[in-house]
Amino acid sequence: MRVGQGGTGPGVHTPDGSAVAMYEVSSARGEDELIGGAIGAESSILELGCGTGRITRPLLALGHQVVAVDESADMVARVAPLGVETVCSTIGDLRLERRFDVVLMMSFLINVADDGERLRLLETCARHVRPGGSVLLQQEVPGHRHAPAEMGDEHRRMVVSDVEDLPDGSQAATLTHTIDGRTWSQRILTKNLSEDHLTAQLTEAGLRLTSYLTPDRMWIKAQLDGPAPTNPS
């Protein structure tokens, strides 16, 4: 388990506390359309933290080619049957020596609390996007996790509880999902990023923020800042 994170509930959990069985019964909620609208037709996409392929599936249906990466072998095993290339690796260690039209890192992975780890994630994005290509990131925005908060419908419910603001500016919270009578809880540790902080880290990784895809600034588009550096062998 990663520090400050953990998961409970039926089935296997990834090191970040995500429940494999929960993602297996979850489908896209508009993210695929947002991503599809921001990239060119038939793009090559490197998807970092693909989980069970909740978003991989609709991206393939839209005609894109996806290489799907996750550190959890249990997650990757759910994506392989889709016929895509899969890689079981932590994002920070990924070195494919190839570049893609699009590098997608969603699910608030950029909000990892540790600044050094966040830089490693962004460096991986920079190492794998082609000049002129896009890095798409999904970040937490202020107020995203207010407790007590409850949302959903008769089939699925998510409750945010036990929110704790920590001295280093990070935030811990418990997310409890109930889907058709099964319940999973995940303790997460995240850090909201000011625009200055985000911009500075993108620059350090060799990237440049080019636009926000949504008015709430949750979705970010970045590009290589200058010519592509030569990938180390």
Ligand SMILES: C[S@@+](CC[C@H](N)C(=O)[O-])C[C@H]1O[C@@H](n2cnc3c(N)ncnc32)[C@H](O)[C@@H]1O
């Ligand atoms: C919350 S799930 C979301 C999965 C998928 N993006 C989705 O939206 O359905 C996060 C996934 O990212 C993976 N993950 C988190 N941190 C990672 C890291 N540093 N390296 C590789 N995979 C990571 C987890 O194993 C998990 O499968």
